[in-house]
Amino acid sequence: MSLLELKDVSLGYDSQIVVENLNFKVNKGDYLCIVGENGSGKTTLMKTLLKLTPPLAGVIIRDDDLKKGEIGYLPQQTLVQKDFPASVKEIVLSGCQGGKKFKPFYTKEDKKNAEKNMKRMDILDLQNECYKDLSGGQKQRVLLARALCATKSILLLDEPVSGLDPMVTMGMYELIAKLNKEGLTVIMISHDISASVKYASHILHISKKIFFGTKEEYIQSDIGKFFLMSEGGKENA
Amino acid sequence: MLELIMFYMGYEFVRYALIVGVLIALCSSLLGVTLVLKRFSFIGDGLSHVAFGGIAIASVLNLTNKMYLVLPITILCAVILLKNGQSAKIKGDAAIAMISVGALALGYLLMNIFSTSSNLSGDVCTTLFGSTAILTLTKDEVILCVVLSIIVVLCFIIFYNKIFAVTFDETFSKATGIKTDRYNLLIAVLIAVIIVLAMNLVGSLLISALVIFPALSVMRIFKSFKQVTIASAVLSVVCAFFGIMISIIASTPVGSTIVAVDVTAFIICSIIEKVKR
Numbered sequence: 332m333s334l335l336e337l338k339d340v341s342l343g344y345d346s347q348i349v350v351e352n353l354n355f356k357v358n359k360g361d362y363l364c365i366v367g368e369n370g371s372g373k374t375t376l377m378k379t380l381l382k383l384t385p386p387l388a389g390v391i392i393r394d395d396d397l398k399k400g401e402i403g404y405l406p407q408q409t410l411v412q413k414d415f416p417a418s419v420k421e422i423v424l425s426g427c428q429g430g431k432k433f434k435p436f437y438t439k440e441d442k443k444n445a446e447k448n449m450k451r452m453d454i455l456d457l458q459n460e461c462y463k464d465l466s467g468g469q470k471q472r473v474l475l476a477r478a479l480c481a482t483k484s485i486l487l488l489d490e491p492v493s494g495l496d497p498m499v500t501m502g503m504y505e506l507i508a509k510l511n512k513e514g515l516t517v518i519m520i521s522h523d524i525s526a527s528v529k530y531a532s533h534i535l536h537i538s539k540k541i542f543f544g545t546k547e548e549y550i551q552s553d554i555g556k557f558f559l560m561s562e563g564g565k566e567n568a
Numbered sequence: 569m570l571e572l573i574m575f576y577m578g579y580e581f582v583r584y585a586l587i588v589g590v591l592i593a594l595c596s597s598l599l600g601v602t603l604v605l606k607r608f609s610f611i612g613d614g615l616s617h618v619a620f621g622g623i624a625i626a627s628v629l630n631l632t633n634k635m636y637l638v639l640p641i642t643i644l645c646a647v648i649l650l651k652n653g654q655s656a657k658i659k660g661d662a663a664i665a666m667i668s669v670g671a672l673a674l675g676y677l678l679m680n681i682f683s684t685s686s687n688l689s690g691d692v693c694t695t696l697f698g699s700t701a702i703l704t705l706t707k708d709e710v711i712l713c714v715v716l717s718i719i720v721v722l723c724f725i726i727f728y729n730k731i732f733a734v735t736f737d738e739t740f741s742k743a744t745g746i747k748t749d750r751y752n753l754l755i756a757v758l759i760a761v762i763i764v765l766a767m768n769l770v771g772s773l774l775i776s777a778l779v780i781f782p783a784l785s786v787m788r789i790f791k792s793f794k795q796v797t798i799a800s801a802v803l804s805v806v807c808a809f810f811g812i813m814i815s816i817i818a819s820t821p822v823g824s825t826i827v828a829v830d831v832t833a834f835i836i837c838s839i840i841e842k843v844k845r
Contacts (some may be wrong), residue, residue, distance in 0.1 A: 381743040403742040415736060416607060418792035425733040428750045429744035461791035481744045 333394070334471030334485060335380070335517055340389030342375045349375050354504050355535055355543040359484070362508075362517045364527035366558075367537035373520045376537070377489055380518070392489075394484075401429065403482030403515075405474050407489050413463065419473050420458040423449055447451060448479040452506070468499035475506070486510065488519040490525075504530055524558050584673065584705045588765075589808045589826070591717040595762045595780060597725050597804030600783035601797050602735045602755060610661065611649060611705075611756075614668035615763045616772035618645040620696065621671035623676075623767070628682040629690070634759040635744055639764045645671075646756035697771040697823055703816075713765055720758050727754060732793055755835050770823030781830035782807070785837040789844075 335357040343349040349372035357363055365373050378384045379391070381404060403426075426448075427441040428434075438555060449455045452472040457465065471491055478486055491507065492500040508530050511517045521527045527534060527546075534549040536542040543553050549555040596612075603609060622638035649663055659833055674739045677694060724731070734751045735742045742748045759779075766775045782804035783796070789797045809828030818825075 381739075383739065383742055403741060404740055406737065406739050406743075409737065411605060411607065411737075412736065414787075416787050416791060416793060416796045417732070417736060418794075421732065421793050422736065425729065425736060426740075426744070427740070428729060428733055428746060435729065437729065459792070464791075477740070487743075 333392075334361075335394065336392040338390045338392070340391060341377070341387040342372055342379055342384075343387050344375065344384060346387065350537055350541070353389070353537075353541060355533075357518065357533075358487075359516055360505040360511070360514060360533045362511045362535055363519070363533045363535060365518065365520045365535045365537065366522070366524050366527055366529035371537045373537060374489065377487060377518075377520055380487060401482050403478035403480075403486045405471070405478045405486065405488040405491055407493065408470065408474075413464055417462050418452060419444065419449070419457050419462060419465070422462055422473055423458075423476045423480060426477035429481045444480055445476075448467060448476040451479065452476040466499075467495050470503065471495065471503060472506075476536055479510075482515075485518070488517065490520050490522065492521075492523065500526075528555075528559065571818065573813060576813070579614060581703050581705070582705075582816060584653060584710050585703050585812055585822075586809065588705060588710055588713045589812045589822075590805050591713060592762070592766045593782075593804040593808030595717050595720045595758075596766055596775070597779040597782040597800045598721065598797065599755065599759050600779040600781075600804075601787075601793070601800055602731055603759065604780055604783045604787070605735050609776065609780050610664050610668075611646070611759060612776040614649065614664035615642055615760055616767065616775040617645055617668040617672040617675070618642050619764050619767050620772040621675035624675035624678040628678050633708075634640055637763060638767075639761065642764050643757050643760040646760040646786040647753060650752055650756045694771070696773045697821065703822070704813075716761055716765060720761060723754065723758060727751065728797075731755065736793075770826060774823050774827050777830055778804070778808075781827070781834050785830075785834040788837045788841040803833055804830075 333356045337353050337355055340353040341348050341351045342353065353376070355363075365376060367373050375384065379386050381402065387536055422443045423440060424437055427444060428438060443484065446455065449458055452475055454469065454472050454476060457469060457473075462470065465473065475491070486507075488507065492503050495503060504526055505515060507519070511530075519531070520529075528550060531546050534542065534546050534555070536549070536558070538554070540554060542549065542552055544552070550559065577586075603611060619638050619642045622641040623634055625641075626634035626637045629637070645667055649667060676692060679688060696784045718766050730741075730746060731754075733746060734748050738748050763775055763777075766778055770778060782800040786796050786799040786803055790799050807829040808826055811829040812822060814820065814829070815825035
């Protein structure tokens, strides 16, 4: 059974339609990359998947786990966070608060879970450091560990490598690929089409024409060929 | 020095002033951290002017306990400011500025037109800069203040983790199913309560100082949210205590003395930060 299915969905805000007739399906263990130009509606799609903005039309069918809010989200960093006095541990723990149940304090399980995910992201030795003193890559790992605390099944990433240098970017991609191999479903917004093709299992390309399919199909498609060529051209230049 | 303090402690009015002052300082510093980080430093200022307007209306109506009118008005405005921040027809800071000066002007106008007192400018000055009112507190006022403070502190402790999550990353919290609107509302109501309480202590112009100075001071030194929260509470309480004592001994105005102590603490913290580096 699919984890997430969109049928004839239209997206937008204030009744202004950004994307129309969106159809795609995400199965357990998939690695879906959403690519497309700025303003094509990638972030709106992400917000709709997170239930932050309702779809303008169509249906979104969610798996039971997703309905409970079992969703790990890695947002783009905000201005507020730049000088936020918080330790790594506090931030990772804050991922454990999802769900509808009222629980004012963290349980032992929450703390174990946070520790496990900090280990997974290789930031356990940073746990008492202040978030604002970390490097860009470390910050992303912290936020990723927090997202992992919130979910066991699906990760949504909003341009996880923006602003990172090439080496750190590679590391980040490898890390996400590793999580995907461990069984997590990954949905990622990306600007980087060549990296998307390298790591993803499925591609959703949003522009005037919408493409959805496996990455093999994408490489063969006209739209895929066009964009991969132009990107390849850039790299050679 | 200690003898002098003990001597003054013998007076009931000094004890009342200290209890109320310390509690207000505690509450305002707790929420101060969140407000500063959410870029809401000025909400204190805006709401306090609303409270000033409320007091003006209450004086015109000749109410015996002004708090029963001022508190609901201020809470209402806090909620409106917050809702406005989301729909964003008038952006957050502009909305705060608008309500702030609007209420201030309206309050003064009302006081002027319907003045019942012979010393109008004295009255206005008192509400703006705090007064000796804190030294003439009645037992009922002290009890009300204690009860409200306990409620504020309890709310803060119970919702501490949620407040942290919502402050640090509202989008993430919302996506994982936390009702962020509800917690923003809670923060707004709590800050409104604190501001109305603090009017007595430092007056409506200086409340922002109580809210932001302790948080800004300790944020220069401490690294985790918990440390910052606890340290700002401690610092705020200590500053309020010394401020009140100094003002009684040197007979200076209470509010501005407390703020002066807060400013001093901020400078000391800045120096500590520089030295550490």
